[in-house]
Amino acid sequence: MSEILLDVRHLHIQFVTKEGTIDVVNDVSLRLEKGQILGLVGESGSGKSVTGFSIMGLIDKPGQVVGGQILFNGEDLRQYNPKQMRALRGNRMAMIFQDPMMTLNPVLRIDTQMIETIQAHEKNVSKQQAWERARDMLGQMGIPSPETRLSAYPHQLSGGMRQRVAIAIALLLKPDLIIADEPTTALDVSIQAQILSEVQKLSQHYGTALIWITHDLSVVAGLADHLAVMYAGKIVEQGTVDEVLDNPQHPYTVGLIQSLPMNNERGKRLTQIPGITPHLLHLPPGCAFSTRCPRATDQCKQAPELQKLIGEHSVRCFFPNAAHIVEVGGAI
Numbered sequence: 414m415s416e417i418l419l420d421v422r423h424l425h426i427q428f429v430t431k432e433g434t435i436d437v438v439n440d441v442s443l444r445l446e447k448g449q450i451l452g453l454v455g456e457s458g459s460g461k462s463v464t465g466f467s468i469m470g471l472i473d474k475p476g477q478v479v480g481g482q483i484l485f486n487g488e489d490l491r492q493y494n495p496k497q498m499r500a501l502r503g504n505r506m507a508m509i510f511q512d513p514m515m516t517l518n519p520v521l522r523i524d525t526q527m528i529e530t531i532q533a534h535e536k537n538v539s540k541q542q543a544w545e546r547a548r549d550m551l552g553q554m555g556i557p558s559p560e561t562r563l564s565a566y567p568h569q570l571s572g573g574m575r576q577r578v579a580i581a582i583a584l585l586l587k588p589d590l591i592i593a594d595e596p597t598t599a600l601d602v603s604i605q606a607q608i609l610s611e612v613q614k615l616s617q618h619y620g621t622a623l624i625w626i627t628h629d630l631s632v633v634a635g636l637a638d639h640l641a642v643m644y645a646g647k648i649v650e651q652g653t654v655d656e657v658l659d660n661p662q663h664p665y666t667v668g669l670i671q672s673l674p675m676n677n678e679r680g681k682r683l684t685q686i687p688g689i690t691p692h693l694l695h696l697p698p699g700c701a702f703s704t705r706c707p708r709a710t711d712q713c714k715q716a717p718e719l720q721k722l723i724g725e726h727s728v729r730c731f732f733p734n735a736a737h738i739v740e741v742g743g744a745i
């Protein structure tokens with residue numbers, strides 16, 4: 414039987430700004446089994462990072478989780494106090510960021526940082542044992558001559574190496590869950606591909622589940638088992654990678670897939686989703702995508718619920734691509 418690691422139910426997060434209260438994440442539900450990889454995809458500002466931060470208990474004023482549940486190994490993290498959350502972070506769950514310096518301390522050598530991470534969470538591990546574990550983890554992250562790199566300071570490493578070290582630190586305590594917020598976006602494509610493949614191998618090896626946040630569908634297409642597509646704070650489509658990519662139902666997902674370079678003919682301009690993401694304070698009534706949507710009708714002035722389709726697939730649209738779908742369930 415599969416074991417559910419993370420079960421986010423109807424998450425609702427608001428930011429209070431001078432202009433008004435904004436629902437930055439609204440009715441987001443996500444499930445992740447142990448060891449699974451979920452790609453959380455959407456344009457800038459769609460609420461992906463805020464969702465990730467809320468799972469880690471890192472939402473701060475003016476933001477607030479105002480509704481929903483975040484169940485991790487069956488326990489509701491919204492009931493945890495800051496001390497309990499700190500113990501969980503770094504130990505059972507970790508986060509990696511676009512900028513590895515969010516994880517790394519610029520004035521400490523890599524070995525010091527890695528040994529401290531292990532010894533802060535595990536008693537009875539000697540310095541030598543911790544050093545060996547650090548060395549092995551750097552090696553597994555594809556870092557050549559890890560012994561030498563361990564005595565380096567972060568600024569002595571390239572951007573790609575720094576990110577590998579940050580990922581190695583996140584993996585050191587073999588957490589159940591890592592949330593990766595665009596960690597390869599700033600790197601060149603070949604280094605990005607190497608890092609993705611190493612992370613995928615290590616996640617399988619250690620049974621670590623991953624939420625990989627990205628605006629780039631092509632990054633997660635070969636990495637994730639499941640995809641959730643966000644638009645303006647809501648999940649508009651989710652399912653297994655094959656369900657979503659082979660059979661996209663929401664017009665926004667269709668647009669994201671069509672705009673991938675691999676789906677465009679050489680020499681032609683890239684296909685783009687028309688229009689821009691509306692500001693969250695000024696969303697159109699009903700479906701937030703309706704102003705950019707080729708399928709929109711008057712009905713879309715009402716807000717569609719997430720509808721279950723076949724398998725694990727679901728979509729938030731009155732007019733999914735689903736002429737062939739025989740069994741469309743009720744709202745989730």
Ligand SMILES: Nc1ncnc2c1ncn2[C@@H]1O[C@H](COP(=O)(O)OP(=O)(O)OP(=O)(O)O)[C@@H](O)[C@H]1O
Pocket residue numbers: 428430437455456457458459460461462463464474475476628693
């Ligand atoms: N401190 C803050 N105060 C007010 N609004 C915020 C704050 N942090 C985030 N937001 C708003 O929350 C919304 C979601 O932001 P979030 O960073 O989660 O988007 P994203 O999909 O991860 O995009 P990006 O890839 O640009 O980070 C955005 O509209 C953003 O303006």
